[in-house]
Amino acid sequence: MPSQQAKARRDGQSAAPAFRSGRPGAAFRRFVGRIRAALRPEPASIRRRLVAALLLATIGSLVFASGAFADLLTPESGGSPNADEIDTLYKMILYIAIAVFVVVEGALLYSLFKFRAKKGRVAAQIHGNTRLEISWTIGAALILVALATVTFAKLSAIQDPPNSDPNGLQLAEGVLTASVDKPMPPDGKAYTICVTGRQYVWRYTYGADCDRNAFGLPYSYEEMVAPANTTVVLDIEATDVIHSWWIPKLGGKFDAVPGYKNYTWFKAPRAGEVYVGQCAELCGRNHADMTARVRIVTPQEFEAWLEQQRTAIAEGDRQVQTLRRQLSGGGDL
């Protein structure tokens, strides 16, 4: 009777003969019995179990840590789809990496504790095992094939910019660009900002023509202002030494190399955010002070800001011209 058996188990009589009957519970009970037998304390195995428990605790805390402190172990994201996709790809690799880490370190610790020299232990004189060696070679290769597949599958989402949203900045039809490297959304409509690195400040020039003729275009230093929900393509270059453009929450780094053009893009989902970053390639003594900020505003605010910046720059230019006239008129220049 099932209830009697349950009572017997409760009373600790599980050692009663287990018949190999066809009943479905029998196999399970045998299994439980074996586990119990394995768990029954034996003085000699206490230390071994302590080690096992320690190992389990380490693995457990690692798994827990990867959940609880996910932010600690993953790159910054949240400002642009490419940063989010890099974060996802990173996490996929991280899970495989944790599995590999646990298996290899586990095997290492197990052999170090289990096979310590003691009286009477004779080391097995094994020189190798071809089948085993071939299988772990193939195993390692398969993991890497999986990683390469995942990376290539994610690549276009990270590299190729999407279209701007309907509520983004309204842009004219796509302009023909001279470059074939420049990433462009499928509909060819993106807002271009030129990013120029120099010791020790970032300069931003706004407008589609900035890479050909920046004259007369609005610009700003250190803080970039960009419209939300709009695909913004960055033309990155440098005028003196190598710098590297990096706003962690807006995607990866792209080096600004003098004589070369580099490109990246971002599409920020929310207005009102400010994303910070700094130059990531050693560019001289004040490398650490070459900071950058990207302030995301609504498309309307962006248009207004551009206009304001344009008039401010024109006003500044006028003042300089006046000053120049005065100085040259007075014979000082």
Next chain:
Amino acid sequence: MATTDYALRPTPQVIAHEVHAERTRARWIDWVTTTDHKKIGIMYIVFSFAFFLIGGVEALLMRLQLGAPNNSFLTPEHFNELFTLHGTTMVFLFVVPIMAGFANYFLPLMIGARDMAFPRLNALSFWLLVFAAVVFYGSLLWQPPEAGWFSYAPLSNELYTPSGGQDAWIFLIHITGISSLVGAVNFYATIVNMRAPGMGWGRMPLFVWTILIYALLLILALPPAAGAVTMLLTDRHFGTNFFDPTGGGSPVLYQHLFWFFGHPEVYIMILPAFGIISEVLPVFARKPIFGYKAIAASTAVIAFLAALVWAHHMFAVPLPTVVLGFFMLSSFLIAVPTGIKIFNWVATLWRGSIITATPLYFAAGFIGIFVVGGITGIFLAAFPVDWQLTDTYFVVAHFHYTLMGGAVFAIFAGIYYWYPKATGRLCNETLGKISFWIMFVGFNMTFLVQHAAGLSGMPRRVYQYPADMGITAYNQISTIGAFVLGLGIALSVWNFVRSYKTGAVAGPDPWKGNTLEWFTQSPPPVNNFDEIPRIRSVEPMKDIRRQLERQSGIQRESVAQTGQTS
């Protein structure tokens, strides 16, 4: 206990006698003029270890500066100089030459040779290293270099770095390069021509295999570096424009040339470390190395692939996607032979009878740490992920896991393992183990959190960071860890110094080693061996011991003892 095992087994009669020559000169002249591979090896090891300590002090100064946000302990100028000195010292004046030091001392002993093939070239290669160090550190008196250990152009051009320190750096690359090339040719010739009778390619100790590949990689990788820094020198002083974009040159060309040298250099540093581990593990597991052929072959495969992965240092540079994809796949591939080695080392421990002596502690610590460095390497090889990680503290953590936790732990394993052979005395085991644990804890404290700092947006080579960046705690843990690590290293140094006079007398073969260097006195006489035995396997000492057991009556005793206890 382990020690009973030593006592009960017979020791082979060593056939080597000291050759006494009349001493006519002062002792220091003996050292300066020597062509004996053992003396040169010791000079190499002591000299480069001294630079390890100097580089370590430079690292501690930088950690002090980064211990608090907005710290002004160092000026940005001095901070840049320190990381340039630290990186250059550790690569060119410590890891590469100390491996040459181990090879100098032990390679001829391991293959049963009486000296290196070209003893005078050997002395030349050491003294060139000394001159390179003098030129480089001489710049401290004027203006040290400050463009980083890979000195990217155009920052290293005269316009942006006018100081002569940059030229001192260029000469360091040149002179250590010639020193290493001369050494590499010497190692190659010695290994190919001077092996003991019977020692075919399949019976060469694995450390010798790695030195063979180390020599080949040096010969392959150093000429491009020499070319790159020569072009930099002419750009700086003689009006050429190889790397100056305003004159039509290309800064990216410098990166290609430098990393075509720089990545093989990584394996030049780590392969001999692999060799040391492959020697230490079987001795202390009392078991043959698992998969000898696979380990030797994977060394060669790593060297081959090492020449095909350089552009993974340049994933953020404007390069076509197909190039990025190629270098990602080739970098992934290198994980396979490296993985094979790690699996084989674990399998060597498996079912062994592990003697827990200090060299084994460091060897096991090496594997444990190196696995982490290997795994973080996979993240960096996947180029879209690398766009977030490159040039941050994640990379700093990654290469310290492979070089500091990897190569340096292997070097400590090597020093503890071979110290009795070179000095005739054993190191203090208790002090060695305490030092290991402090180093292990300090190392992980220093560098584990640096992964998190990098992921939170901390670029490398910044002398300051703001308090609101959220990385203050990581940096404080790291700074404390660095000093813990320093304490651990100091204990080992104290151990090495003290044991030279007070250590227990080692005898010819204290560890029951497998290779031929244990078949002579400790320290070995000038002629190394009176007679060289015929080699019949990878473990000639085991063969000799077995033969001895057969001839003497002790064999029955040990069998009886085994039967009793098992």
